[in-house]
Amino acid sequence: MKKEFASRVSLTSKSGLNAIYPSQDPEMISFTGGFPDATLFPSKELADSFQIAISNQHSPLQYQVGEESIDLREKIASLLNNDGTVTNPELIMMTQGAQQGLDLVAKLVINKGDGLVVEGPTYIGALAAFDAYEPNYYSVSMENDGMNLTELKRILIEKSVKLIYTIPDFQNPTGVVMSLEKRKQLIALANRYDVLILEDAPYRWLRYEGKSLPTLKSLDTQDRVIQLGSFSKILAPALRLGWLTASGEIFSRLKELKAGADLETSNLMIQTVNAYLSKYSLESHLTKLQKSYRIKKNAMMTAMRNYMPENISYTDPKGGFFTWITAPQNYDLDNMQIMSFKPAFHVMVIPSTNLFPDKAHKNGARVSFSSVSLSQIDSGIKRLGNCLSDSYQKQSI
Amino acid sequence: MKKEFASRVSLTSKSGLNAIYPSQDPEMISFTGGFPDATLFPSKELADSFQIAISNQHSPLQYQVGEESIDLREKIASLLNNDGTVTNPELIMMTQGAQQGLDLVAKLVINKGDGLVVEGPTYIGALAAFDAYEPNYYSVSMENDGMNLTELKRILIEKSVKLIYTIPDFQNPTGVVMSLEKRKQLIALANRYDVLILEDAPYRWLRYEGKSLPTLKSLDTQDRVIQLGSFSKILAPALRLGWLTASGEIFSRLKELKAGADLETSNLMIQTVNAYLSKYSLESHLTKLQKSYRIKKNAMMTAMRNYMPENISYTDPKGGFFTWITAPQNYDLDNMQIMSFKPAFHVMVIPSTNLFPDKAHKNGARVSFSSVSLSQIDSGIKRLGNCLSDSYQKQSI
Incomplete structure (x- = not known):
């Protein structure tokens, strides 16, 4: 049978949106989703x-x-x-x-x-x-x-x-x-x-x-x-x-x-x-959200300071759900996620590849702090830091 | 400022979907909407x-x-x-x-x-x-x-x-x-x-x-x-x-x-x-819907038989929400709706014009019986029949 789709489908079938999908690994700490914290829903x-x-x-x-x-x-x-x-x-x-x-x-x-x-x-x-x-x-x-x-x-x-x-x-x-x-x-x-x-x-x-x-x-x-x-x-x-x-x-x-x-x-x-x-007051609800996410954001910054190797930079967001890490140009975080973050360290982020239309930027990643707990932030960023330090040391040798 | 929309907009801006929108006329009986009967919602x-x-x-x-x-x-x-x-x-x-x-x-x-x-x-x-x-x-x-x-x-x-x-x-x-x-x-x-x-x-x-x-x-x-x-x-x-x-x-x-x-x-x-x-049982709910809509459909058929002039044919649907009337080729029901159905007879249907991609068929109309009451069906189809008879007589003279 003819499977002649519209030309747009050759693009839409490669969005990489499924990178956000949850993992079945029970040990996984995932920083992928741009989800709100479900415990804060009214x-x-x-x-x-x-x-x-x-x-x-x-x-x-x-x-x-x-x-x-x-x-x-x-x-x-x-x-x-x-x-x-x-x-x-x-x-x-x-x-x-x-x-x-x-x-x-x-x-x-x-x-x-x-x-x-x-x-x-x-x-x-x-x-x-x-x-x-x-x-x-x-x-x-x-x-x-x-x-x-x-x-x-x-x-x-x-x-x-x-x-x-x-x-x-x-x-x-x-x-x-x-x-x-x-x-x-x-x-x-x-x-x-x-x-x-x-x-x-x-x-x-x-x-x-x-x-x-x-x-x-x-x-x-x-x-x-x-x-x-x-x-x-x-x-x-x-x-x-x-x-x-x-x-x-x-x-x-x-x-x-x-x-x-x-x-x-x-x-x-x-x-x-x-x-x-x-x-109800949306304003009070927003205040509650801001308070709770502020604590998570601060925990994320603390974890980043504590665990990220010195060659990794990260943004300090004043709001929202995300920080962004940047590794040296020669890092391919997409590949590292598949080879090492996920299977060996049980941690996931959104590598930069699919976040650029040309899919040519490999050395960044989105790290979401909104839907993870404070202890997951600490343990998960420690895992991520360890994994990145490992490769840093390997590259330095 | 440049208002250069995508070429698709030249089509999408002419759908005629707004023909379904309700009228502000309090006397209006509208057979336009493909709405379910709100009194039947569970x-x-x-x-x-x-x-x-x-x-x-x-x-x-x-x-x-x-x-x-x-x-x-x-x-x-x-x-x-x-x-x-x-x-x-x-x-x-x-x-x-x-x-x-x-x-x-x-x-x-x-x-x-x-x-x-x-x-x-x-x-x-x-x-x-x-x-x-x-x-x-x-x-x-x-x-x-x-x-x-x-x-x-x-x-x-x-x-x-x-x-x-x-x-x-x-x-x-x-x-x-x-x-x-x-x-x-x-x-x-x-x-x-x-x-x-x-x-x-x-x-x-x-x-x-x-x-x-x-x-x-x-x-x-x-x-x-x-x-x-x-x-x-x-x-x-x-x-x-x-x-x-x-x-x-x-x-x-x-x-x-x-x-x-x-x-x-x-x-x-x-x-x-x-x-x-x-x-709950969807089956019982469907039975209830079928029973109620069957009565409306039968009322619509009775009204059509009673009030439609002989040069108008109509379908006898075995289900769904609609009957379809067909007038002689030279009738423009879109024009009649604007000039006569709505202002003079306070009744509305969906004329066929926008239901064909070429918008060239003017002598049909969709008449919905799902969301009107039995008395509205009788009065509304009477109005429609009178209006169509009027024009029939005018044309015959």
Whole structure:
């Protein structure tokens, strides 16, 4: 039988997303998943909110057909407005997590071969979403204060680019925050070279130190920033509830693409989260999350200082779920994970290979501290450090 | 600012999906929506099932990451096996309603310009999903026993076709069931011309008369049928829970596309429906639905007999949500809806225009009986009949 798939499938079948899948090894300590800590889910409050939602007389089990409840969007708009991003409920649409926003925005702008700038490294799931539209990727190096704008400018001058994808706050996978100066410059460059920006902000409200910087959307004066947000990290992933905010024709075309993709987001989940936000304080919940993740982040930094050999550098994130380790250029952490981290040391990370579109960077890895316990952080990073020290010594001999 | 969208957007912005949106007119009787009857939702049972799900110790609020619960898929596999379709839980994946299955299958096989056969008329949301992949549509006429296979064969001989999309049971929008003979011939044609079949079966278990015919998937011996199902019509749309079953590389590639599109379907909704199916009898619920919809369908047929002028024909569906009216060739029901049905008679249907890819068929309309009351069926069809009689008389003068 003919197995003639669309050409996009040759890309989408190599995303490496399965690197996140759990291991069957009972001794394994895994730093792979970008999962929230399940012990922090507000289960009782969500169960209560669900009962409120399903008892609502406005048929929460029915289709919404173009009349997606305004209540939740009003609350999201007010959260965004309080965060400095001017928007309104009419310019917010609900998505299946922020992930669906990535798919829809690429669907909106990318023809096969169109230029798409991503940070290198970037979110593995974003590449999985974008791959389906067969873009021409341009990867811009990440620095300690965000993407390298000199590289970006060169690309914008030389190439035809339609979209820049960035995670300005606690970037996945590096944990880096883009500086205010770079945020302003990025907007200026997008204006000058007439490019859209996709600002992905799922971790923004999980800051453990310092003060928030303005969102890219708040600095945008030309309606060229599309911003994504999500309840996955701050309430629970299984709600599959994210949102997208944009303006004008971009927004109306995205709504049409959403309808074609899955008609609509679950009214039941929308009403549940609306009831949660009406009855409970998201702010107190965020404070609780920040407190707990701050402790984990600090434990991760302590473990890194204690156990990492001197040739390994790592980032010190001010929020989010990830730190990023960088080994010397000649290290292939993908290979080491298969040959040594997993089988001999029972520890797993996400090697950098699949986090760059060209899959050519082998010496970095994402290390997540969000869903592991404090003792797992200590033991797991000790294992990772020992394993890396071993190879360091072998190389030094 | 540059508003250069991907070329697909020129199609997706014209789906006409908004024709389904409700009217603000308080006197309106609308036969547009393919909604289930909200009074039949098992709200209490689903509320109870949700409480069971959220109390589950296996973190129903967390990501599933490649380990989508097997429990619900086992139950679906057994429902499908009892229905004569051989599959197994490993070959079932959950989707955001069957709608997402339409998007993913088109994403899998359609390159811009590839041949895609649809029934004419077909499901408006299917066209909205497919449009994003810019297929070359071939529309095959619907007859009383399913699509015209002589037309299909001619297309398969003359054109390069990758996929045939069909709703064999209580087709949306005509209500027609494909005969067993045509089912067998369709499989034979697909085998001979090496084409995939997408079998969309959301209404299959809502049969009000007669016996079920074998699914296309059950007749398939070459793994070329992808079948979609959904809990939207038989439990509730807001669960956003559908499924897809396929085999081999088709299935594994679809799983990758699903991950890129939205990572995964809500674990919470999966666990809720699993709890529902464990504790309650879907069979009794289906019996209740069938009984109630049978009464509505019969009321619709009575109203059609009573009020439709003689030049209007209509189908007598044995299940599902829709009947289909056909007016003489020179009628433009889209125009009549705007000029007369809505403003003067306060009644709405879905005119055929947007249900054909070429938007050139104006004299048909989908009339849904599922979510209207018995008295609305009588009054609404009377209005529609009066309006059509008016124009009939005008034309006859």
